[in-house]
Amino acid sequence: MGMAEEIVTTQTYEKLCSDVLYSHESVRFVGLVNNKSDLLHSVQKQELDPLLDEDEIKISINYSLERWRKAQNLSFRLGNEKLTLTEYDNVTLISIPYDGKLLLISTQPTVHYHDVIQSIISAIPPWEK
Amino acid sequence: MENATISYIQLLREDLAIFRVVPEGPFPDYKAGQFLTLGMPVKSENNRIINRAYSIASNPENKKYFEFVIRWVRKPYPGRLTTAMFNAKEGDSIHWRKANGTLTINDKLPNGEPDTRRIVCIGGGTGLAPFVSMAQHLHEIGDKREIIVLHGASYVDELSYRERLTDLELESIDRGTDKWNFKYRAAISRPQEWLNRSWTGQVGRVENFLRARPGRVSALEELTGEKITKDNTMFYICGWQGTIDGTLEYLGNNEFVTERNKREDGSYEVKFESYG
Numbered sequence: 001m002g003m004a005e006e007i008v009t010t011q012t013y014e015k016l017c018s019d020v021l022y023s024h025e026s027v028r029f030v031g032l033v034n035n036k037s038d039l040l041h042s043v044q045k046q047e048l049d050p051l052l053d054e055d056e057i058k059i060s061i062n063y064s065l066e067r068w069r070k071a072q073n074l075s076f077r078l079g080n081e082k083l084t085l086t087e088y089d090n091v092t093l094i095s096i097p098y099d100g101k102l103l104l105i106s107t108q109p110t111v112h113y114h115d116v117i118q119s120i121i122s123a124i125p126p127w128e129k
Numbered sequence: 130m131e132n133a134t135i136s137y138i139q140l141l142r143e144d145l146a147i148f149r150v151v152p153e154g155p156f157p158d159y160k161a162g163q164f165l166t167l168g169m170p171v172k173s174e175n176n177r178i179i180n181r182a183y184s185i186a187s188n189p190e191n192k193k194y195f196e197f198v199i200r201w202v203r204k205p206y207p208g209r210l211t212t213a214m215f216n217a218k219e220g221d222s223i224h225w226r227k228a229n230g231t232l233t234i235n236d237k238l239p240n241g242e243p244d245t246r247r248i249v250c251i252g253g254g255t256g257l258a259p260f261v262s263m264a265q266h267l268h269e270i271g272d273k274r275e276i277i278v279l280h281g282a283s284y285v286d287e288l289s290y291r292e293r294l295t296d297l298e299l300e301s302i303d304r305g306t307d308k309w310n311f312k313y314r315a316a317i318s319r320p321q322e323w324l325n326r327s328w329t330g331q332v333g334r335v336e337n338f339l340r341a342r343p344g345r346v347s348a349l350e351e352l353t354g355e356k357i358t359k360d361n362t363m364f365y366i367c368g369w370q371g372t373i374d375g376t377l378e379y380l381g382n383n384e385f386v387t388e389r390n391k392r393e394d395g396s397y398e399v400k401f402e403s404y405g
Contacts (some may be wrong), residue, residue: 037322062323070143073203 002047016124020044023123024116026108028049028091033061034101035069051091051106061104064095068102083121085113094120099127130168130178130224136194137211138219142286144201145255146184148214149194150223156192157184159228162259162264163196168224169213178224181210184258184367184402185228186290188265200255231388232259232367234267239395242336246363246398247275247353253335253368253374254282256322256404260365261290264297275310277289277352281335281372283319285328290357291315312352314338335368336375347379359384359398366401373401 017030021043029050031042039061044050052060053081071081086093092113094105103124137149150167168180187196201215202208217223234242248267250260257280264278282288294313301311316331316338331338331348336382338349339357350357364385365377377387377399391397 036319056328058323073207076203076206 010041014043016098017041017043019123020063020103020105020120023121024107026111026116027105027120028108029104029106031061031104032098032101033065033104035065037061037065040101043124060093064093064102064104068095068097083117087113092116096120098124130166130180130226133195133223133225135214135217135219135221141198142284142287144203144215145287146199146201146215148197148199149187149290150197150225151194152225153293157227160230160233161185161188161262162232162234163228163230163262164259165197165228166226167197167210167214168226169210169211169217169222174209179210180224181208181272182229184230184232184255184262186258186261188262188269190266192268198255198258198261204391206223210354214342230259230402232365232400234263234365235363235400244363245274246361249349249357249362249364250276250278251335251338251364251368252278252280252364253308253372254287254368255289256368256372256402257290259367259402261293263365264294264313268297268300271309273307273310274305275353277312277349279335279338279349280313280315281350281368282315282317283357284322284324285317286324288315297327297385314348314352327372334372334375336372336379338378339376359386362398364399364401366399366405370403373403376401395404 013032017032020030021027028048030042032040034040081097084095089109091109092107092111094107096103105120131152133150133152135148136151141147164182164184166180166182166385170176170177171179182378183197183199185195187194199214201211226274238244250263252260260278264276267276297311298313301309308318314331316333316335317325317328318334319325320328320332339347341347357383366373385399386392386397387399387401388397
């Protein structure tokens with residue numbers, strides 16, 4: 001990847017994460033990881049205390065990627081994964097495959113997640129060719 | 130095809146396992162580095178027997194069972210026989226056909242003299258299997274050549290024979306390299322991933338062991354303590370085509386010749402087998 005292309009790509013990731021973060025008031029955190037666990041970009045609402053420390057974030061990313069990879073093993077029968085949602089007491093985690101990468105989103109708990117998901121999805125530009 | 134029984138299944142990961150297969154009747158002879166064709170009836174094929182070749186990881190002196198380390202690749206589609214094997218139970222029947230394959234150890238040079246060159250084995254993923262067989266075979270027969278096994282994997286839990294190969298190296302240290310001269314090293318290609326957090330060894334693809342580093346010799350030459358040349362080293366490679374190509378690229382300068390392009394006098398320094 002050339003430097004110019006890299007800058008454009010980084011700007012794209014920043015905009016994507018930012019757009020999703022502010023797509024709904026309940027979104028706390030947005031990160032984009034590639035399939036090698038590199039966190040390409042992340043943003044979070046500054047006024048909120050993070051729930052996980054740095055090491056725990058790495059574990060959480062690993063679990064999300066592991067689950068995503070395993071889900072792909074049945075895609076030849078079930079089709080491609082579109083979205084996964086996990087509700088915890090303190091947070092709701094949403095992961096959305098995006099252009100060979102995984103968009104990781106956390107929201108406040110006990111929200112009406114159907115509305116949140118609609119807002120998030122409408123903030124994500126189409127990428128499938 | 131002949132009949133056999135799956136006697137042992139050890140899942141190392143959801144998609145990686147060691148299988149042992151005990152044939153009915155007399156145990157056949159084979160050479161270290163060869164593969165065996167296995168077959169099982171597959172439900173989705175109306176119970177038709179589907180065959181596939183797998184490299185043997187056990188050594189020919191072991192007459193109790195054949196051992197295999199097998200990866201269950203599922204993308205884009207899962208392999209039919211491998212899926213059946215990963216759904217099998219210990220005690221299930223399986224079929225086999227005689228061992229075959231040319232990735233075997235050269236004991237002699239084309240001129241008939243003993244091949245005393247160092248043996249370097251480079252295995253990517255389950256491409257390690259023939260070299261586990263070779264290492265154990267050379268150990269059993271008391272071979273005095275220097276043997277180096279290099280294994281590449283994405284994750285630490287894919288280093289399927291780390292314990293056995295480390296034990297072989299420790300024995301080499303204990304007994305002295307004049308009696309048994311063996312080294313084992315591994316490379317992890319995704320060191321940044323959480324699962325690999327404890328890894329402090331070589332990183333990147335396994336062929337990186339051969340790459341000269343800025344201001345330093347390659348990790349392989351550091352390990353051997355001398356320059357690797359066609360006159361002192363014979364390479365055996367098994368893995369994806371990318372592993373083969375990468376290794377050949379690093380060997381470079383056209384000094385090294387593969388078995389498929391051997392010189393007029395029959396000499397060569399690289400033997401390989403690719404899959405996928």
